[in-house]
Amino acid sequence: MPRTWTQPRNVLSGMIGSNGDRNDAPSIAIEVRGLKKNYDEVEAVRGVEFEVATGEVFGFLGPNGAGKTTTINMLCTLVTPTAGSAAVAGHDVVHERDDVRRNIGLVFQDPTLDGYLTAEQNLRLHAELYGVQSDLVKPRMQQVMTMVGLWERKDSVVGTFSGGMRRRLEIARGLMHSPRVLFLDEPTIGLDPQTRRSIWEYIRELKEREEITIFMTTHYMDEAEWCDRIAIMDHGEIVALDSPETLKAGVGTDRVIIHTDDNDAAIAALADRFGVEARKSEGAVSFGVPAGEEFVPRLFAELGIPIKAVNVSRPTLDDVFMSYTGSTIRDAEEDAGKERSRRMMQMMHGGRR
Amino acid sequence: MSTTTDPREPATATAIDAVETPVVRVTVPKRSLASELRAIKIVWRRELIRYRSDRLRMVTTLVQPLLFLFVLGSGLQQLSAASTHGVNLKTFIYPGILCISVMFTGMFSAASIVWDREFGFLREMMVAPIRRSSIVIGKVIGGATVASFQGVIVIALAGFVGVPYAPLMIIGIFILQLLLAFTITAFGVMVAVRIKQMQSFMGVMQMIVMPMFFISGALFPVANLPGWLAVLNRLDPLTYAVDPMRRLVFNNLSISPQARAALDPGVTWFGWHVPALLEAGMIVALGLIMLGIAIWEFSSTE
Numbered sequence: 001m002p003r004t005w006t007q008p009r010n011v012l013s014g015m016i017g018s019n020g021d022r023n024d025a026p027s028i029a030i031e032v033r034g035l036k037k038n039y040d041e042v043e044a045v046r047g048v049e050f051e052v053a054t055g056e057v058f059g060f061l062g063p064n065g066a067g068k069t070t071t072i073n074m075l076c077t078l079v080t081p082t083a084g085s086a087a088v089a090g091h092d093v094v095h096e097r098d099d100v101r102r103n104i105g106l107v108f109q110d111p112t113l114d115g116y117l118t119a120e121q122n123l124r125l126h127a128e129l130y131g132v133q134s135d136l137v138k139p140r141m142q143q144v145m146t147m148v149g150l151w152e153r154k155d156s157v158v159g160t161f162s163g164g165m166r167r168r169l170e171i172a173r174g175l176m177h178s179p180r181v182l183f184l185d186e187p188t189i190g191l192d193p194q195t196r197r198s199i200w201e202y203i204r205e206l207k208e209r210e211e212i213t214i215f216m217t218t219h220y221m222d223e224a225e226w227c228d229r230i231a232i233m234d235h236g237e238i239v240a241l242d243s244p245e246t247l248k249a250g251v252g253t254d255r256v257i258i259h260t261d262d263n264d265a266a267i268a269a270l271a272d273r274f275g276v277e278a279r280k281s282e283g284a285v286s287f288g289v290p291a292g293e294e295f296v297p298r299l300f301a302e303l304g305i306p307i308k309a310v311n312v313s314r315p316t317l318d319d320v321f322m323s324y325t326g327s328t329i330r331d332a333e334e335d336a337g338k339e340r341s342r343r344m345m346q347m348m349h350g351g352r353r
Numbered sequence: 354m355s356t357t358t359d360p361r362e363p364a365t366a367t368a369i370d371a372v373e374t375p376v377v378r379v380t381v382p383k384r385s386l387a388s389e390l391r392a393i394k395i396v397w398r399r400e401l402i403r404y405r406s407d408r409l410r411m412v413t414t415l416v417q418p419l420l421f422l423f424v425l426g427s428g429l430q431q432l433s434a435a436s437t438h439g440v441n442l443k444t445f446i447y448p449g450i451l452c453i454s455v456m457f458t459g460m461f462s463a464a465s466i467v468w469d470r471e472f473g474f475l476r477e478m479m480v481a482p483i484r485r486s487s488i489v490i491g492k493v494i495g496g497a498t499v500a501s502f503q504g505v506i507v508i509a510l511a512g513f514v515g516v517p518y519a520p521l522m523i524i525g526i527f528i529l530q531l532l533l534a535f536t537i538t539a540f541g542v543m544v545a546v547r548i549k550q551m552q553s554f555m556g557v558m559q560m561i562v563m564p565m566f567f568i569s570g571a572l573f574p575v576a577n578l579p580g581w582l583a584v585l586n587r588l589d590p591l592t593y594a595v596d597p598m599r600r601l602v603f604n605n606l607s608i609s610p611q612a613r614a615a616l617d618p619g620v621t622w623f624g625w626h627v628p629a630l631l632e633a634g635m636i637v638a639l640g641l642i643m644l645g646i647a648i649w650e651f652s653s654t655e
Contacts, residue, residue, distance in 0.1 A: 076480065077480070078479075078480060098383075098384050098482045099383075099482075101480060101481065101482035102381040102382075102383070102482045103381070106480055108473070108476065110473050110476075111472075111473050112473040112474055112476045112477040113473075113474065113477075114399070114469075114474045114477075115472065116402075116403050116406060116407075117399070117402060117403075121399075121402065124395075125395050125399060126477070126481075127379075128391055128392065128394070128395035129392050129395060129477075129478065129481035129483060130381045130481055130482060131381055131382050131387075131388040131391060131392075131482075132379045132380075132381065133379060133380070136377060136379045137379075139377040140377040140378075140379050142377075143376065143377045173477075176379075177379055177381045178378050178379045178380065178381075209376050210376055210378075
């Protein structure tokens with residue numbers, strides 16, 4: 001793996017209305033070296049290494065159980081690493097916990113709002129816990145709540161909010177204290193497509209307006225496209241790390257999907273005549289070839305099996321994931337699910353938390 | 354970025370494009386005593402806000418003590434008339450009932466820590482750049498405040514059970530129940546920190562609260578008890594809250610010396626009368642010890 005990653009385009013400096021602490025913001029927002037976490041015998045994270053530059057939107061992509069949440073929890077000082085080190089906003093996550101905490105915002109997978117309080121009370125509570133200057137609480141609150149479109153609902157009790165509204169409020173809350181790094185653990189999980197989209201719009205808007213680095217995990221491939229760079233994580237390791245475009249270009253093949261009456265015969269024929277390894281997926285035959293458009297005429301001429309329909313597409317992140325891990329993210333999740341339930345059982349017996 | 358925004362323009366101007374409002378940047382200061390106090394204050398205030406919005410809880414935690422006071426007190430009056438030397442049973446058990454109302458509410462407030470854990474909110478507090486002890490202290494003070502509100506409601510009922518509204522007595526009782534509220538909430542939080550589920554906490558609470566109540570002497574005089582009960586009674590912290598409260602009440606009743614001696618014998622240790630101030634001091638000391646344990650436990654959880 002290369003040691004120096006590409007620097008992001010816009011490293012902002014010389015912010016107004018801020019104190020010295022912020023002006024000498026390091027250009028590296030997150031630095032991780034050989035980070036490991038074991039739970040009993042299970043190696044949840046097996047020595048990951050990466051750097052995230054200030055101002056970047058960095059995505060952690062991988063199936064459930066790949067170690068994304070464990071990694072994020074270590075970076076947020078919630079879990080102590082077994083080995084390795086990590087620095088967030090220039091502070092060590094083990095030895096300078098408080099300094100890390102002052103500089104990060106967190107949005108968890110599971111809700112952490114007080115449903116009995118109003119939206120405003122929730123945010124105010126957060127501001128008080130973080131010691132935000134009293135005179136700035138109100139304007140800052142208005143700004144973050146306006147951004148997520150909840151300013152008009154500030155006096156409503158959170159218990160009456162829908163799932164999407166709560167997630168938006170959590171994002172607003174995570175931003176209340178102007179964190180240098182915002183951690184989002186699966187921010188869009190379980191949300192409808194429209195809300196997911198709007199959450200991505202907030203993230204993009206944030207990136208434009210504030211000096212902030214965003215670190216997020218997702219297992220939605222289409223969402224990873226929004227990130228400046230993504231790290232693909234599988235079985236506790238980072239298997240690939242680059243911009244989505246570069247990763248996709250690295251696959252080098254286009255995806256061709258054909259529909260035939262006899263898929264098995266088609267797969268055999270593809271292997272036999274073109275030396276292409278194809279497989280069945282969702283009732284069709286799928287395979288990757290370089291320059292897919294040019295391959296199609298040959299396919300029709302030489303396959304010898306009637307083709308009912310054909311589809312050629314540029315590589316997606318799914319293909320990237322597959323080329324690095326050998327399985328689709330969905331398959332990987334099924335395997336990981338089994339592994340996870342095993343681990344859960346262990347934890348329950350171990351009486352954790 | 355916001356560099357172009359003219360500071361003279363009102364920030365709240367309902368701009369045509371809301372996106373163009375200036376970025377309000379705040380900073381989080383380094384941890385200090387002031388920031389811890391601020392955190393304690395907001396955790397405390399949250400308990401009050403929740404109490405205020407939960408009217409049902411005010412009522413439900415009062416039902417049982419009032420049942421004891423008015424139903425049990427009136428019902429058993431005939432049975433006990435012979436031995437109370439003309440003192441109304443309700444008057445006699447009133448201090449005990451006040452204590453139990455405070456106790457119920459205090460324990461209930463402590464339960465919110467379990468609740469917060471189950472519903473995730475605890476995590477929001479745990480990741481904040483504050484000491485864990487500030488969370489615990491805020492919770493205990495908050496719970497104690499709420500519990501003493503409940504105590505005030507019961508104090509207001511004094512007239513219904515033949516207890517005069519003597520200002521000094523009221524102040525004394527108020528202070529005592531405040532101390533008790535603190536200690537009980539600290540105790541509740543100490544237990545709650547280790548418990549992950551609401552149901553378990555409720556079970557544990559029932560298991561602890563009722564025996565403490567019965568053993569404390571809330572319903573009977575603490576002299577001439579069978580040996581085993583006398584020992585348990587002297588070990589029960591609630592004993593040391595009920596006893597001085599009862600003395601305060603009885604100081605303000607005009608009753609015969611025999612009645613006084615029979616109903617308010619005072620707590621003795623091997624024949625030595627424990628003074629009220631020491632009793633109050635014990636409650637506080639116990640509360641502080643339990644608060645310390647709660648903080649220690651809470652700080653060592655991941």
